Amino acid sequence: MPMVTSYELPAANRTWSDEYEVKRSRFIAVARRVSSEEQAREFIHEVKATYPDARHHCSAFIVAVDGAQPIERSSDDGEPSGTAGKPMLDMLKGSSLIDAAVVVVRYFGGVKLGAGGLVHAYSHAVGQLLPQVARVTRSLRELYTLDVGHSDAGRLEAELRGRGIEVVDVSYAARVMFTLAVAPGGREELASTLAALTSGAAQLRESGTAWVES
Structure with missing residues (x-):
């Protein structure tokens, strides 16, 4: 499968929650952005500590993962196998969100829901919450640097931005150093644009890659 170069993820430093009730059982869904498996498990433990008296904390x-397929994990946390974690993961996958974790806390209401009822309840709890999650887009960008004289810097920066080229950084020293970001495979077009703007004087230098959020 091709490497992922752009995806949606939850906005940083926020937590979302919602509650759903069926046959006196309360289902509290909580979602947050996570950037590693370790961080996801820390989030799950945090939710368990917040609702320690609940019967289940499914997740x-x-x-x-850079250069590989995403890590996907789920847990039924004591519910019958396949009735909680997998339906939750399916809802998360269907939302197209990555770097996201969701925990559904269940307070048992005394009435058994059956396997089908549990699948529906956990799916509904997550499906009700995910549309509330604010999203940002994370895209892989190739980075390039170039330096120009101070007299040309202001005009060049305005021209670059006017053409939709991402100017990641501008630093001033003896000359002005620009760091530019383009989508993978965009070097040739960027070089052509710069050649036109600087009469061939500016030379691009590769500066690696980076993930950029917007």
């Missing part, structure tokens, strides 16, 4: 998460 699912998807975490991006």
